[in-house]
Amino acid sequence: xxxxxxxxPEMSVQEAETVTLSCTYDTSxxxxxxxxxxxPPSRQMILVIRQEAYKQQNATENRFSVNFQKAAKSFSLKIxxxxxxxxxxxxxxxxxxxxxxxxxxxGTGTRLTIIP
Amino acid sequence: xAQVTQNPRYLITVTGKKLTVTCSQNMNHEYMSxxxxxxxxxxxxxxxxxxxxxxxxxxxxxxxxxxxxxxRNFPLILESPSPNQTSLYFCASSLFTGGxxxxxxxxxxxxxxx
Numbered sequence: 001x002x003x004x005x006x007x008x009p010e011m012s013v014q015e016a017e018t019v020t021l022s023c024t025y026d027t028s029x030x031x032x033x034x035x036x037x038x039x040p041p042s043r044q045m046i047l048v049i050r051q052e053a054y055k056q057q058n059a060t061e062n063r064f065s066v067n068f069q070k071a072a073k074s075f076s077l078k079i080x081x082x083x084x085x086x087x088x089x090x091x092x093x094x095x096x097x098x099x100x101x102x103x104x105x106x107g108t109g110t111r112l113t114i115i116p
Numbered sequence: 117x118a119q120v121t122q123n124p125r126y127l128i129t130v131t132g133k134k135l136t137v138t139c140s141q142n143m144n145h146e147y148m149s150x151x152x153x154x155x156x157x158x159x160x161x162x163x164x165x166x167x168x169x170x171x172x173x174x175x176x177x178x179x180x181x182x183x184x185x186x187x188r189n190f191p192l193i194l195e196s197p198s199p200n201q202t203s204l205y206f207c208a209s210s211l212f213t214g215g216x217x218x219x220x221x222x223x224x225x226x227x228x229x230x
Contacts, residue, residue, distance in 0.1 A: 004158075045206060045221035091158060095219075100166070102147050102210050103174060104219060106158035 002027045004094050006107035013082045014115050020067075021077045021110045023092030031097040034068065034075045035104065039089040048090070051075065053097070079112075087114045118143045122207050122222035129197055130230055137192045137225050139207030145220070146212045148190040152176065153204040153224075162205075165190055197229040
Protein backbone atom coordinates (compact mmCIF):
# COMPACT_ATOMS: atom_id res chain seq x y z
CA UNK A 1 0.00 0.00 0.00
CA UNK A 2 1.10 3.52 -0.71
CA UNK A 3 1.89 5.95 2.06
CA UNK A 4 2.43 9.71 2.05
CA UNK A 5 4.40 11.50 4.76
CA UNK A 6 4.42 15.19 5.57
CA UNK A 7 6.92 15.68 8.36
CA UNK A 8 6.18 19.36 9.04
CA PRO A 9 2.89 19.76 10.93
CA GLU A 10 3.29 23.54 10.94
CA MET A 11 5.29 26.10 9.00
CA SER A 12 5.37 29.86 8.97
CA VAL A 13 6.79 32.36 6.52
CA GLN A 14 7.06 36.11 6.27
CA GLU A 15 4.83 37.70 3.66
CA ALA A 16 6.59 38.01 0.28
CA GLU A 17 9.16 35.37 1.22
CA THR A 18 9.53 31.85 -0.15
CA VAL A 19 8.61 28.67 1.72
CA THR A 20 9.01 24.99 0.89
CA LEU A 21 6.71 22.28 2.19
CA SER A 22 8.07 18.74 2.27
CA CYS A 23 6.40 15.51 1.19
CA THR A 24 7.74 12.00 0.77
CA TYR A 25 5.86 8.94 -0.40
CA ASP A 26 6.33 5.23 -0.67
CA THR A 27 5.13 3.14 -3.59
CA SER A 28 6.19 0.20 -5.70
CA UNK A 29 4.42 1.56 -8.77
CA UNK A 30 6.22 3.29 -11.59
CA UNK A 31 3.32 5.33 -12.93
CA UNK A 32 1.29 7.61 -10.68
CA UNK A 33 0.21 11.17 -10.01
CA UNK A 34 1.13 13.48 -7.17
CA UNK A 35 -0.89 16.46 -5.97
CA UNK A 36 -0.81 19.35 -3.56
CA UNK A 37 -4.17 20.48 -2.19
CA UNK A 38 -4.84 23.63 -0.23
CA UNK A 39 -7.51 23.75 2.46
CA PRO A 40 -8.26 27.29 3.71
CA PRO A 41 -10.46 27.94 6.77
CA SER A 42 -13.50 27.61 4.50
CA ARG A 43 -12.68 23.85 4.43
CA GLN A 44 -12.79 23.73 0.65
CA MET A 45 -10.23 21.39 -0.95
CA ILE A 46 -8.47 23.31 -3.70
CA LEU A 47 -6.09 21.66 -6.15
CA VAL A 48 -2.86 23.67 -6.21
CA ILE A 49 -0.62 21.67 -8.51
CA ARG A 50 -0.31 18.25 -10.10
CA GLN A 51 2.66 16.19 -11.26
CA GLU A 52 2.68 13.13 -13.50
CA ALA A 53 5.39 10.68 -12.46
CA TYR A 54 6.43 9.96 -16.04
CA LYS A 55 7.25 13.63 -16.61
CA GLN A 56 10.72 14.67 -15.56
CA GLN A 57 9.93 18.35 -15.75
CA ASN A 58 8.73 19.87 -12.51
CA ALA A 59 5.22 21.32 -12.61
CA THR A 60 4.66 25.02 -12.02
CA GLU A 61 1.52 27.09 -11.51
CA ASN A 62 2.23 30.79 -11.15
CA ARG A 63 3.87 31.22 -7.70
CA PHE A 64 3.66 27.51 -6.94
CA SER A 65 6.21 24.98 -8.12
CA VAL A 66 7.28 21.51 -7.13
CA ASN A 67 10.57 19.71 -6.79
CA PHE A 68 9.83 16.16 -7.88
CA GLN A 69 12.58 13.65 -7.16
CA LYS A 70 11.26 10.29 -8.35
CA ALA A 71 14.19 8.18 -7.21
CA ALA A 72 14.09 9.73 -3.76
CA LYS A 73 10.26 9.61 -3.71
CA SER A 74 10.13 13.23 -2.73
CA PHE A 75 7.62 15.87 -3.82
CA SER A 76 8.08 19.26 -2.19
CA LEU A 77 6.00 22.38 -2.82
CA LYS A 78 7.62 25.79 -3.13
CA ILE A 79 5.52 28.90 -2.69
CA UNK A 80 7.20 32.07 -3.89
CA UNK A 81 6.24 35.61 -2.90
CA UNK A 82 3.97 34.32 -0.13
CA UNK A 83 0.68 36.14 0.29
CA UNK A 84 -1.76 36.32 3.18
CA UNK A 85 -4.24 34.31 1.13
CA UNK A 86 -1.79 31.40 1.05
CA UNK A 87 -2.45 30.71 4.73
CA UNK A 88 -4.06 27.28 4.84
CA UNK A 89 -3.55 23.59 5.51
CA UNK A 90 -1.65 21.96 2.66
CA UNK A 91 -2.03 18.29 1.83
CA UNK A 92 0.21 16.19 -0.35
CA UNK A 93 -1.56 13.32 -2.10
CA UNK A 94 -0.76 10.29 -4.25
CA UNK A 95 -2.90 8.55 -6.84
CA UNK A 96 -2.11 5.44 -8.83
CA UNK A 97 -2.30 5.68 -12.62
CA UNK A 98 -3.79 2.18 -12.81
CA UNK A 99 -7.39 1.75 -13.93
CA UNK A 100 -9.79 1.40 -11.06
CA UNK A 101 -10.22 3.22 -7.79
CA UNK A 102 -9.24 6.84 -8.16
CA UNK A 103 -8.35 6.92 -4.49
CA UNK A 104 -6.14 9.70 -3.28
CA UNK A 105 -3.79 8.76 -0.46
CA UNK A 106 -3.19 11.87 1.62
CA GLY A 107 -0.48 12.97 3.97
CA THR A 108 -1.37 14.38 7.37
CA GLY A 109 -1.03 17.98 6.25
CA THR A 110 1.11 21.04 6.94
CA ARG A 111 -0.50 24.15 8.37
CA LEU A 112 1.06 27.23 6.80
CA THR A 113 0.92 30.58 8.56
CA ILE A 114 1.80 33.80 6.75
CA ILE A 115 3.31 36.50 8.95
CA PRO A 116 2.44 40.04 7.78
CA UNK B 117 -21.76 26.09 -12.41
CA ALA B 118 -19.99 22.73 -12.30
CA GLN B 119 -19.89 21.54 -8.73
CA VAL B 120 -20.21 18.83 -6.12
CA THR B 121 -22.91 19.68 -3.59
CA GLN B 122 -23.03 18.19 -0.13
CA ASN B 123 -25.76 18.65 2.44
CA PRO B 124 -25.95 19.47 5.23
CA ARG B 125 -22.87 21.56 5.89
CA TYR B 126 -23.12 20.99 9.64
CA LEU B 127 -24.87 18.18 11.47
CA ILE B 128 -25.13 17.39 15.18
CA THR B 129 -26.80 14.14 16.15
CA VAL B 130 -26.96 11.58 18.93
CA THR B 131 -25.56 8.08 19.06
CA GLY B 132 -27.68 5.56 17.18
CA LYS B 133 -29.87 7.96 15.24
CA LYS B 134 -29.67 7.10 11.55
CA LEU B 135 -28.56 9.90 9.23
CA THR B 136 -27.82 10.51 5.59
CA VAL B 137 -25.38 12.99 4.07
CA THR B 138 -26.30 13.75 0.50
CA CYS B 139 -23.88 14.33 -2.38
CA SER B 140 -24.78 15.40 -5.87
CA GLN B 141 -22.66 16.37 -8.86
CA ASN B 142 -23.79 18.09 -12.06
CA MET B 143 -20.79 17.22 -14.23
CA ASN B 144 -21.91 13.79 -15.47
CA HIS B 145 -18.98 12.22 -13.64
CA GLU B 146 -18.58 8.45 -13.62
CA TYR B 147 -16.58 8.22 -10.42
CA MET B 148 -17.63 9.36 -6.94
CA SER B 149 -16.11 8.84 -3.53
CA UNK B 150 -16.40 9.71 0.16
CA UNK B 151 -13.56 10.72 2.48
CA UNK B 152 -13.35 11.59 6.13
CA UNK B 153 -10.83 14.06 7.52
CA UNK B 154 -9.50 13.79 11.05
CA UNK B 155 -6.75 15.84 12.73
CA UNK B 156 -3.36 14.23 12.35
CA UNK B 157 -4.69 11.62 9.94
CA UNK B 158 -5.36 13.58 6.78
CA UNK B 159 -8.19 12.40 4.54
CA UNK B 160 -9.08 8.74 4.27
CA UNK B 161 -11.35 7.10 1.75
CA UNK B 162 -14.57 5.52 3.05
CA UNK B 163 -16.30 4.22 -0.09
CA UNK B 164 -16.16 4.79 -3.80
CA UNK B 165 -18.27 4.16 -6.88
CA UNK B 166 -16.98 3.68 -10.41
CA UNK B 167 -20.42 3.85 -11.97
CA UNK B 168 -24.14 3.45 -11.28
CA UNK B 169 -24.82 0.41 -9.09
CA UNK B 170 -21.08 -0.22 -8.65
CA UNK B 171 -19.69 0.60 -5.20
CA UNK B 172 -16.77 -0.69 -3.19
CA UNK B 173 -15.06 -0.19 0.15
CA UNK B 174 -12.25 2.21 0.70
CA UNK B 175 -9.85 2.21 3.63
CA UNK B 176 -12.29 2.96 6.47
CA UNK B 177 -15.76 1.62 5.52
CA UNK B 178 -16.89 0.30 8.93
CA UNK B 179 -20.12 1.91 10.10
CA UNK B 180 -20.99 3.43 6.74
CA UNK B 181 -23.18 2.55 3.78
CA UNK B 182 -23.51 4.09 0.34
CA UNK B 183 -25.68 3.69 -2.71
CA UNK B 184 -25.38 4.78 -6.35
CA UNK B 185 -28.79 4.47 -7.94
CA UNK B 186 -28.31 7.49 -10.17
CA UNK B 187 -25.16 8.79 -11.76
CA ARG B 188 -25.35 12.20 -10.11
CA ASN B 189 -26.08 11.14 -6.50
CA PHE B 190 -23.97 9.27 -3.98
CA PRO B 191 -25.38 9.51 -0.45
CA LEU B 192 -23.45 8.44 2.65
CA ILE B 193 -25.55 6.62 5.23
CA LEU B 194 -24.72 6.13 8.89
CA GLU B 195 -27.20 3.53 10.16
CA SER B 196 -26.16 3.84 13.82
CA PRO B 197 -23.72 6.71 14.29
CA SER B 198 -21.20 6.56 17.10
CA PRO B 199 -18.98 9.29 18.59
CA ASN B 200 -15.92 7.95 16.72
CA GLN B 201 -17.65 8.97 13.50
CA THR B 202 -17.43 12.61 14.49
CA SER B 203 -15.43 14.01 11.62
CA LEU B 204 -15.33 16.24 8.56
CA TYR B 205 -16.69 14.43 5.52
CA PHE B 206 -15.99 15.15 1.86
CA CYS B 207 -17.64 13.88 -1.27
CA ALA B 208 -15.58 13.94 -4.46
CA SER B 209 -16.09 13.07 -8.11
CA SER B 210 -14.13 12.76 -11.33
CA LEU B 211 -15.07 12.36 -14.96
CA PHE B 212 -13.70 8.85 -15.44
CA THR B 213 -11.35 6.35 -13.93
CA GLY B 214 -7.93 5.19 -14.98
CA GLY B 215 -6.88 8.49 -16.44
CA UNK B 216 -5.69 11.93 -15.63
CA UNK B 217 -9.04 13.26 -14.51
CA UNK B 218 -8.94 15.68 -11.59
CA UNK B 219 -10.95 14.99 -8.47
CA UNK B 220 -13.57 17.64 -7.60
CA UNK B 221 -14.47 18.00 -3.93
CA UNK B 222 -17.63 19.17 -2.24
CA UNK B 223 -17.44 21.77 0.53
CA UNK B 224 -17.54 19.26 3.36
CA UNK B 225 -19.98 18.22 6.08
CA UNK B 226 -18.97 18.67 9.70
CA UNK B 227 -20.62 15.84 11.66
CA UNK B 228 -20.74 15.69 15.46
CA UNK B 229 -22.12 12.59 17.18
CA UNK B 230 -22.79 12.96 20.91
